[in-house]
Amino acid sequence: xxxxxxxxxxxxxxxxxxxxxAHVLAQAVxxxxxxxxxxxxxxxxxxxxxDFDLGLDDDGRRRTFKPDDLPWLEKRMRQIxxxxxxxxxxxxxxxxxxxxxxDQPYKLELIDELSHSGEPISTYRQDSFEDLCRGPHVAHxxxxxxxxxxxxxxxxxxWRGDENRPMLQRIYGTAWPHKQELKAHLHMLAEARQRxxxxxxxxxxxxxxxxEIGPGxxxxxxxxxxxxEELERLAREMEDAAGYVYVSTPHIAKEALYLRSGxxxxxxxEMYAGMEREGATYYLKPMNCPFHHKIFGSKPxxxxxxxxxxxxxxxxxxxxxxxxxxxxLRVRGQTQNDAHIYCAESQLAAEFSAVxxxxxxxxxxxxxDKYVMxxxxxxxxxxxxxxxxxxxxxxxxxxxIRQVMISENVPFVEADDEAAFYGPKIDVQIWSAIxxxxxxxxxxxxxxxxxxxxxxxxxxxxxxxMPFCIHRAPLGSHERFIGFLIEHYAGNFPVWLSPEQVRxxxxxxxxxxxxxxxxxxxxxxxxxxxxxxGSERMNAKVRQAQQMKLPYMLIVGDQEMADGTVSVRExxxxxxxxxxxxxxxxxxKGVVDGRSPHL
RNA sequence: GCCAGCUUAGCUCAGUCGGUAGAGCGACGCACUCGUAAUGCGUAGGUCAAGGGUUCGACUCCCUUAGCUGGCUCCA
Numbered sequence: 001x002x003x004x005x006x007x008x009x010x011x012x013x014x015x016x017x018x019x020x021x022a023h024v025l026a027q028a029v030x031x032x033x034x035x036x037x038x039x040x041x042x043x044x045x046x047x048x049x050x051d052f053d054l055g056l057d058d059d060g061r062r063r064t065f066k067p068d069d070l071p072w073l074e075k076r077m078r079q080i081x082x083x084x085x086x087x088x089x090x091x092x093x094x095x096x097x098x099x100x101x102x103d104q105p106y107k108l109e110l111i112d113e114l115s116h117s118g119e120p121i122s123t124y125r126q127d128s129f130e131d132l133c134r135g136p137h138v139a140h141x142x143x144x145x146x147x148x149x150x151x152x153x154x155x156x157x158x159w160r161g162d163e164n165r166p167m168l169q170r171i172y173g174t175a176w177p178h179k180q181e182l183k184a185h186l187h188m189l190a191e192a193r194q195r196x197x198x199x200x201x202x203x204x205x206x207x208x209x210x211x212e213i214g215p216g217x218x219x220x221x222x223x224x225x226x227x228x229e230e231l232e233r234l235a236r237e238m239e240d241a242a243g244y245v246y247v248s249t250p251h252i253a254k255e256a257l258y259l260r261s262g263x264x265x266x267x268x269x270e271m272y273a274g275m276e277r278e279g280a281t282y283y284l285k286p287m288n289c290p291f292h293h294k295i296f297g298s299k300p301x302x303x304x305x306x307x308x309x310x311x312x313x314x315x316x317x318x319x320x321x322x323x324x325x326x327x328x329l330r331v332r333g334q335t336q337n338d339a340h341i342y343c344a345e346s347q348l349a350a351e352f353s354a355v356x357x358x359x360x361x362x363x364x365x366x367x368x369d370k371y372v373m374x375x376x377x378x379x380x381x382x383x384x385x386x387x388x389x390x391x392x393x394x395x396x397x398x399x400x401i402r403q404v405m406i407s408e409n410v411p412f413v414e415a416d417d418e419a420a421f422y423g424p425k426i427d428v429q430i431w432s433a434i435x436x437x438x439x440x441x442x443x444x445x446x447x448x449x450x451x452x453x454x455x456x457x458x459x460x461x462x463x464x465x466m467p468f469c470i471h472r473a474p475l476g477s478h479e480r481f482i483g484f485l486i487e488h489y490a491g492n493f494p495v496w497l498s499p500e501q502v503r504x505x506x507x508x509x510x511x512x513x514x515x516x517x518x519x520x521x522x523x524x525x526x527x528x529x530x531x532x533x534g535s536e537r538m539n540a541k542v543r544q545a546q547q548m549k550l551p552y553m554l555i556v557g558d559q560e561m562a563d564g565t566v567s568v569r570e571x572x573x574x575x576x577x578x579x580x581x582x583x584x585x586x587x588x589k590g591v592v593d594g595r596s597p598h599l
Numbered sequence: 600g601c602c603a604g605c606u607u608a609g610c611u612c613a614g615u616c617g618g619u620a621g622a623g624c625g626a627c628g629c630a631c632u633c634g635u636a637a638u639g640c641g642u643a644g645g646u647c648a649a650g651g652g653u654u655c656g657a658c659u660c661c662c663u664u665a666g667c668u669g670g671c672u673c674c675a
Binding site for chain 1: 601632636670674
C-alpha cells in the first residue's frame with residue numbers, strides 16, 4: 001500500500017526497515033525491562049509493533065508500560081540505530097533454538113510449531129540482541145532513519161489474539177524511509193481526525209451519544225434524521241422497482257420465538273437480557289428475520305407467491321462488547337436496511353444476483369469504488385455450536401454463492417469460520433476517505449430457519465416444499481452507513497442528502513421580509529431551506545453556513561429585492577449574482593431529483 | 600470483556616508545588632443595519648464525570664464505579 005514500485009509489501013525495503021525497527025524496539029525494551037518476555041513483532045501497514053510480557057510487579061499485578069516509557073525507548077532506539085549494527089542471519093536446529101530461547105516461553109511455543117511444520121528455524125542478531133525471526137531485515141541498523149520513526153501507542157493485546165491467553169503489552173510504532181514521509185503520515189492522521197464521523201456528527205448536529213441513554217445508543221438530531229429519511233426514500237424507490245413489499249414488526253418478542261429461530265441457543269451472548277412480565281420472558285430483537293418468517297408463515301403460500309420479498313427498515317439491539325463500541329460504527333441499537341427473500345431453491349441464484357445488482361447501483365450512486373466482497377463460510381469445528389449442523393447443506397450453499405459471484409464477475413475473497421449461524425453469506429467491506437473500514441452490506445443464504453419455522457409453500461405439483469431465504473441489507477444500518485457517508489463526503493453531502501439545502505441570508509434587517517418570502521417559496525417546492533435572521537453581520541452568517549457545509553447560500557439585499565433575484569453562493573465559494581428565483585429552483589430540483597453527486 | 604490513557608461551562612481547551620476555577624467560541628441582552636468565512640459592549644452559565652478515602656484544606660494524591668479514546672494474531 002505504501003509501496004511505490006509494484007513489488008509486494010513483504011519484499012519491499014520499507015518492510016525490512018519496519019521489521020528491523022521492531023527488533024530494535026525489542027532490544028530497547030530489554031534494556032528498560034530486562035525480565036521482559038518477547039512475543040512477536042511484525043511489520044504492519046504504516047509501521048510495526050512488538051508484543052511483550054513484562055511479568056508481575058511487586059504487588060503481583062501484571063506490569064505494564066507507562067506512557068513515559070515511550071520517549072525513553074525512542075531515545076534508546078536511536079542509540080542502537082547509530083551503532084550501525086549488522087543484522088546477522090543464521091539457521092539453527094530446533095534443539096539449538098530451544099536452548100537459545102530457554103527462558104522465552106512465547107518463543108518456545110513458536111519453535112514447537114515451527115519444528116512440527118518442518119520449516120527452517122532462523123534468527124537475526126543485531127548488537128547483543130538475537131531474535132527468532134525469518135526476516136527479512138535491512139543490512140544494518142543504520143539503515144533505519146533515526147528521524148523517520150516514532151513510537152505511537154501502548155495497547156493490551158492477547159497472545160495470539162485469544163482472550164483466554166495472557167494479555168501482553170504491545171507497542172505500536174510507525175516507520176518510514178525519510179523524515180518527510182513520517183511527517184506526511186502524521187499529517188494524514190491529523191486530517192483523518194478532522195473528518196472523523198464522531199467529530200463531524202457533533203459539529204453538523206447529526207447525532208449525539210448520551211451517557212444516560214446508554215453506550216452505543218445514538219440519538220438522531222433533526223439533521224441526522226433527514227439523512228435517514230432520504231436513505232429510506234432511496235431504498236423504497238429501488239425496492240418498489242425490484243418487487244419488494246413492506247412490513248413492520250415490533251422491537252420485542254417472547255422467548256419462544258428466539259428459541260425457535262435459534263437465536264437463543266446460538267446468539268444469546270449478543271442479546272440484551274430477557275424481561276419478565278406475567279411469567280413470560282421477552283427479549284429485544286437482535287435480528288428482524290424471525291418476525292418476517294412469521295409473516296411468511298401467516299398463511300398458506302403458493303409457488304405463485306414466490307419469490308416473496310419482505311422489506312423493513314427494522315431496528316435491532318445487540319449487546320456488543322463495551323470495548324468494541326465506536327461512534328456510529330459499532331453500536332448496540334441500529335436500524336437495518338433489511339429484507340428477506342423467500343424463494344424456491346431454483347430461484348436462489350437469480351435472486352442472489354438481483355441483490356448484487358442492487359449493491360452495484362448503490363455503490364455507483366455514492367461513488368464507492370473500493371470495496372471487497374467476502375464469502376464468509378462455516379468451519380467444520382463450529383458445526384453444531386456456532387453453526388447449524390448440516391455440513392452437506394453448508395457446502396452446497398457456499399458453492400451456490402461462489403458460482404453466482406463467478407458468473408456475475410464480482411471479485412471476492414473467501415473466509416472460513418465467519419458465517420451466520422444459519423448459513424453462508426457475502427459481506428461487503430468498504431473504506432471511508434480516511435481509510436477506516438466499514439463492513440456494511442450483507443447478503444446471506446439461510447437454509448436453517450425456514451425449517452425451524454416450518455415454512456412451506458405448495459409447488460407446481462401440489463406438493464409442500466420448504467422455501468429458502470435470502471437475508472440482505474445492501475445499505476447496512478443507518479448507523480454504519482451514515483457514519484460512513486459523513487467520512488466519505490467529509491460532511492459535504494450531495495444536495496439531495498443535505499439536511500439543509502439552502503440558507504437564505506438577508507444583508508440587513510430591511511431584507512428580512514424578502515428572505516422570509518423567498519424561503520417560503522423554496523419550501524413550497526420541496527427544497528429544504530431556512531432564512532437566517534439575527535443581528536450578526538452578513539459575513540458572520542456566511543461563515544456559519546460554510547461551517548455547517550450547506551450547499552447553497554442565497555444572499556439578498558437591495559439589489560435582489562429590486563429585481564426579484566438572488567445572489568447564489570455555493571459551498572465551493574463560487575458566486576453568481578442576479579439569478580432569477582425560478583432558475584435557481586429549477587437548478588436545485590434538477591440536482592436533487594437526479595441525486596447528483598455534485599452540487 | 601481485557602490492557603492503557605482520558606473526563607474542568609453547551610463546544611474546544613488553560614489551570615504551576617494541594618490553598619475550593621479561567622479563556623475563546625456558542626447562548627442571552629443592548630447597540631450597530633452592514634454585499635459573500637467572525638461588528639462592538641455587556642450578562643448568565645461549573646457539586647472540576649460519580650462515589651469514597653488521605654489531609655487543617657483535594658480539580659490536583661489514593662481507591663472504586665461510569666463514560667469516552669487507542670488497541671486486543673495484517674503470525675517467529
